[in-house]
Amino acid sequence: MNSIIVVPGPTMSPTAQIRLAPGQTLRFGREPGPHSHPHPYGASAGGGGPHTLRVPHAGVSRSAGEIGATATYWSLSNFSRSATYVVENPEGAGEHIKVGPGRLDAPVPFEFARLVLPAGSELLTLDVWAPRHDYADRDAPGETDGEPTVVPFPLDRSSRYFLVLTALCEPRLRGAPHAPLPTVEQVVERLKPSWPTANRAAVQWNIDYLAVKLRLKPGPDTVDPGPRLVGKKETLVSLALRFDLVREQDLAALPAAPTGTAR
Incomplete structure (x- = not known):
């Protein structure tokens, strides 16, 4: 089992999950790439190319950011010129990290997290799971x-x-x-x-x-x-x-x- 799963939008349906193996990326935004899926919160891999996720909201940058997968955690790049993104730990009693405009490859340590994107007067969210988090005995x-087992x-x-x-x-x-x-x-x-x-x-x-x-x-x-x-x-x-x-x-x-x- 490797890396991360992104669950876009309000649905938790398995068909909505975007699965990334180590080294793969998911670029997201209003128009994140030429192979973006035409439907809201749609994802595609463009014939084996980079994954993309369309977030159809006027308050989201055309190319808003990128999620990168490693073996046991994920990173977030913020391509926005002005918006700060927040990554929340839903179980952390307010624990969160902020990823400022232009920040690249910020590591996210949470096993599951909620990425919050400011979009005009709204806050949009993406859930990210990192089930490969390992614990040593x-x-x-x-x-x-x-090396521990x-x-x-x-x-x-x-x-x-x-x-x-x-x-x-x-x-x-x-x-x-x-x-x-x-x-x-x-x-x-x-x-x-x-x-x-x-x-x-x-x-x-x-x-x-x-x-x-x-x-x-x-x-x-x-x-x-x-x-x-x-x-x-x-x-x-x-x-x-x-x-x-x-x-x-x-x-x-x-x-x-x-x-x-x-x-």
Whole structure:
């Protein structure tokens, strides 16, 4: 699995995803290139050439910027003469970076991010996923020196996607191995005490991201989004429990269950 996925516009449809392998770029703007797709938020690769994304708004520069993919992060170039772009970490409690006019190849460290483009009186957004973020197993015995081992399923346990995965695994971790999995709506209600803005779309977004992160769907090194994954939640939970990606002690990160709620 390599590099990044760009999800343009308000849709989270897999067909709208633009997948970039290391070394590939995505140029975006009102008229970013000769092979730009004619439809709003359309992307093309122009017969193997650079990817382009048309952002059809009068407040966006014709050639507004470029996203570049590496193996584990992405960079942003701002071609605007006057507009500053902001890259937000949606889980970072306001964490963000600013990329000023003319800045080239600014590295973006967030695993998933929201690129915010000022466009007249509006703010347009693009979501960018970097599922190749790896985490080393520094607790492995005998590996205090030299290169650490990279874990096979790199998960950030402080992230919301891990909280969603934990909530999905909770019934079976609490001693009911054949319990039905919670619905998306039940996960929303379970997490609302610690995540007040949780809603169905946000939880489903994290489930979709986990399917890519845990390699149940093709990575961004392939243009093909793969077939529809039937039973996505069941597959995620089965994988997580089989390989101890979520353990009983991880349940402590969930908000306290309401009184009278089955645990």
